[in-house]
Amino acid sequence: MILVVGGAGYIGSHTVKSLLDHKYDVVVLDNLSTGHIEAVDKRAIFTKGDMKDTNLLTNIFENYSISNVIHFAANCYVGESITEPLKYYENNVAGTISLLKMMRKHQITNLIFSSTCAVYGNPNIEKINESTLTAPINPYGHSKLMIEQIIKDFSIAYRLNYIILRYFNAAGADHFGRIGEDHQPETHLIPNILFHLLGRSEHISVFGDDYDTVDGTCIRDYIHVTDLVNAHILALEGLKKEKAINKIYNVGNEEGFTVKEVINKCEKVTGKEATILYKQKRKGDPSKLISSSEKISKELGWEPKYSLEDMIETAWKWFSRFPKGYKSK
Ligand SMILES: NC(=O)c1ccc[n+]([C@@H]2O[C@H](COP(=O)([O-])OP(=O)(O)OC[C@H]3O[C@@H](n4cnc5c(N)ncnc54)[C@H](O)[C@@H]3O)[C@@H](O)[C@H]2O)c1
Numbered sequence: 001m002i003l004v005v006g007g008a009g010y011i012g013s014h015t016v017k018s019l020l021d022h023k024y025d026v027v028v029l030d031n032l033s034t035g036h037i038e039a040v041d042k043r044a045i046f047t048k049g050d051m052k053d054t055n056l057l058t059n060i061f062e063n064y065s066i067s068n069v070i071h072f073a074a075n076c077y078v079g080e081s082i083t084e085p086l087k088y089y090e091n092n093v094a095g096t097i098s099l100l101k102m103m104r105k106h107q108i109t110n111l112i113f114s115s116t117c118a119v120y121g122n123p124n125i126e127k128i129n130e131s132t133l134t135a136p137i138n139p140y141g142h143s144k145l146m147i148e149q150i151i152k153d154f155s156i157a158y159r160l161n162y163i164i165l166r167y168f169n170a171a172g173a174d175h176f177g178r179i180g181e182d183h184q185p186e187t188h189l190i191p192n193i194l195f196h197l198l199g200r201s202e203h204i205s206v207f208g209d210d211y212d213t214v215d216g217t218c219i220r221d222y223i224h225v226t227d228l229v230n231a232h233i234l235a236l237e238g239l240k241k242e243k244a245i246n247k248i249y250n251v252g253n254e255e256g257f258t259v260k261e262v263i264n265k266c267e268k269v270t271g272k273e274a275t276i277l278y279k280q281k282r283k284g285d286p287s288k289l290i291s292s293s294e295k296i297s298k299e300l301g302w303e304p305k306y307s308l309e310d311m312i313e314t315a316w317k318w319f320s321r322f323p324k325g326y327k328s329k
């Protein structure tokens with residue numbers, strides 16, 4: 001049985017569905033701070049609660065035969081992490097320590113952890129690989145890098161097999177439009193462009209237009225949530241065969257798009273025209289992040305299947321059907 005911590009969130013809920021489709025039994029633990037009960041597939045066992053609640057974790061580990069933990073739970077907004085750093089260190093770092101302690105106590109030895117390209121900070125290179133220097137520029141990135149170190153040290157001292165996945169920018173939704181991205185407030189670029197194109201906001205804000213990039217706006221590497229989910233399925237299978245143990249992998253498309261290019265692509269897919277409002281740079285934003293995902297391709301056989309267009313199309317399908325997210329269901 002797999003314990004998915006944070007399984008009611010955006011990436012977690014898509015992963016839960018796929019795990020169940022792959023015939024894994026799943027228990028979800030989520031405090032619903034940013035997640036949604038409606039996003040959790042009914043075939044999974046759902047427990048509402050916090051990963052810092054040791055009694056609750058004891059109950060879960062005593063009642064279910066958990067072989068692996070997939071850990072998505074975190075606060076994950078770059079901007080908010082600058083204004084509320086303690087929230088990030090407490091929930092992300094202290095929360096993970098609590099989870100690890102309980103895993104140790106109950107002899108659960110397999111972990112997949114959601115890290116981020118934010119651990120690299122603002123590297124001035126074309127493609128980032130796993131050996132690129134880690135130098136976060138915001139508390140969110142710092143919190144994730146601290147957790148990576150804690151997991152490594154924990155694994156040396158006690159028995160733990162781990163895989164750390166450093167995702168680039170997740171986007172898109174389930175291809176059947178059943179679940180999607182629903183954050184309150186939404187800070188991510190693609191949903192905000194699509195909300196605007198749906199008529200739910202007057203304009204799309206673009207944060208900064210004088211970065212050192214082709215058109216002055218930030219470059220990111222967007223990866224379809226389904227491709228990310230597939231990386232977890234492969235990681236789980238890798239851990240089972242012990243061939244990928246204690247590794248860190250980037251997960252991205254190896255292609256960068258500026259904010260303006262993403263807006264253009266959204267206009268093309270939806271056939272609607274956006275009104276852009278240029279604003280100040282957002283604090284803590286690196287100018288360019290593009291992945292090299294060669295390592296995970298070589299070692300786990302992972303390949304991304306979906307383009308930026310696919311991400312926008314599936315997100316558009318989700319937002320058009322459920323313009324108020326899970327509340328409209
Ligand atoms: N979305 C991205 O582009 C992106 C990129 C890189 C890394 N990540 C990482 O992937 C993971 C999932 O991201 P997401 O976009 O799905 O975020 P999300 O906010 O949609 O999901 C996080 C889930 O964790 C739950 N949660 C938070 N704190 C908890 C706690 N203390 N106990 C129990 N549950 C708790 C939330 O309720 C939510 O359901 C995060 O760890 C994030 O840092 C996301």
Ligand SMILES: O=c1ccn([C@@H]2O[C@H](COP(=O)(O)OP(=O)(O)O[C@H]3O[C@H](CO)[C@H](O)[C@H](O)[C@H]3O)[C@@H](O)[C@H]2O)c(=O)[nH]1
Pocket residue numbers: 076077078115116117118167168169170187188189190192204205206207208218219220259282285289
């Ligand atoms: O309304 C918006 C929203 C975003 N942006 C810009 O679009 C780019 C992407 O921003 P997002 O907020 O969509 O994504 P981030 O790169 O800030 O962060 C996301 O990806 C990171 C990894 O890069 C983290 O892991 C994090 O969890 C996740 O939120 C940034 O340059 C941002 O300034 C805008 O111009 N307007």
